[in-house]
Structures are given as C-alpha cells and as structure tokens.
Amino acid sequence: MIALIQRVRGARVEVAGRITGRIEQGLLVFVCAEPADTEALADKLVAKLLKLRVFSDEAGKMNRSVADVQGGLLIVSQFTLAADTSGGNRPSFTNAAPPELGRRLYERVLATARAQHPTVGEGEFGADMQVHLVNDGPVTIPITLRA
Numbered sequence: 410m411i412a413l414i415q416r417v418r419g420a421r422v423e424v425a426g427r428i429t430g431r432i433e434q435g436l437l438v439f440v441c442a443e444p445a446d447t448e449a450l451a452d453k454l455v456a457k458l459l460k461l462r463v464f465s466d467e468a469g470k471m472n473r474s475v476a477d478v479q480g481g482l483l484i485v486s487q488f489t490l491a492a493d494t495s496g497g498n499r500p501s502f503t504n505a506a507p508p509e510l511g512r513r514l515y516e517r518v519l520a521t522a523r524a525q526h527p528t529v530g531e532g533e534f535g536a537d538m539q540v541h542l543v544n545d546g547p548v549t550i551p552i553t554l555r556a
Contacts, residue, residue, distance in 0.1 A: 415548065416549075
C-alpha cells in the first residue's frame with residue numbers, strides 16, 4: 410500500500426458540492442492499494458498512522474502521534490499515487506489495484522481506523538473530489554508498505 414500523509418490544521422473533502430469528510434487538526438491520508446495488497450496490510454497501515462509521531466511536543470520536536478494530540482484522520486482514496494511516469498509524459502496507473510480490490514481495501518482502512526480512533530472522515534471512492542487543506546509545517550510524509 411502507498412499512503413501520503415499530510416499533517417494538517419484542518420481539511421475537508423467535497424464531492425459535487427457536498428462535504429463527505431472534515432477534520433480539524435490531524436492527518437490527511439491519501440491511500441492507494443496495489444494489486445498484491447491484503448487486508449492485513451491495510452490494518453498495518455492504520456496501526457502506523459495512529460502511532461506515527463509527527464506532531465510537536467513541548468520542546469517543538471515531532472514526538473506525538475495523532476492519538477496523543479486527539480487529532481482526526483481524513484482518509485481519501487487516491488489511485489494516482491501508483492503512477493508510473495518512467496515511460497513518457499502520460500502517467501500509467503497499471504501499478505494500482507483493480508477498482509474492486511482498491512475499494513475493498515480502502516473500506517478496510519476506514520473500518521479499522523474507525524474501530525481504533527474516535528475521529529475519522531472520508532472521501533468517496535472513485536469520485537471526483539475536491540480536497541481542501543491547511544498543511545501544518547508543511548509536513549508531508551510518504552509511506553509504502555509491502556506484503
């Protein structure tokens with residue numbers, strides 16, 4: 410699985426003018442499933458998100474997790490994270506999971522996150538989404554997990 414995490418002061422996702430998810434301070438998480446990914450890997454991603462220490466402590470060091478600061482998670486599916494640009498100017502997305510698997514693993518990430526964390530917002534799988542955010546830092550971290 411591929412994830413791109415942004416520490417935010419606030420973020421929201423809109424689909425056709427309707428807000429599907431919103432958080433205040435927390436992590437905006439773009440998620441992309443790949444063909445070999447499993448539910449166990451989706452669970453591992455959520456565990457990593459909840460423990461990742463990217464929020465500042467009293468000394469200004471990144472030493473606190475989203476759980477420590479009682480922040481939210483806004484989880485958005487984004488197959489374009491699997492883009493391959495090595496062959497020219499038009500990206501290829503053959504490294505992304507097929508839509509059925511991608512949806513199933515995205516929903517697993519959401520369900521697992523909701524079971525373990527009080528504030529979880531979401532995008533809409535396969536939709537044309539507008540993501541609004543205030544990146545805090547800026548802090549943007551890529552994560553790649555392999556089976």
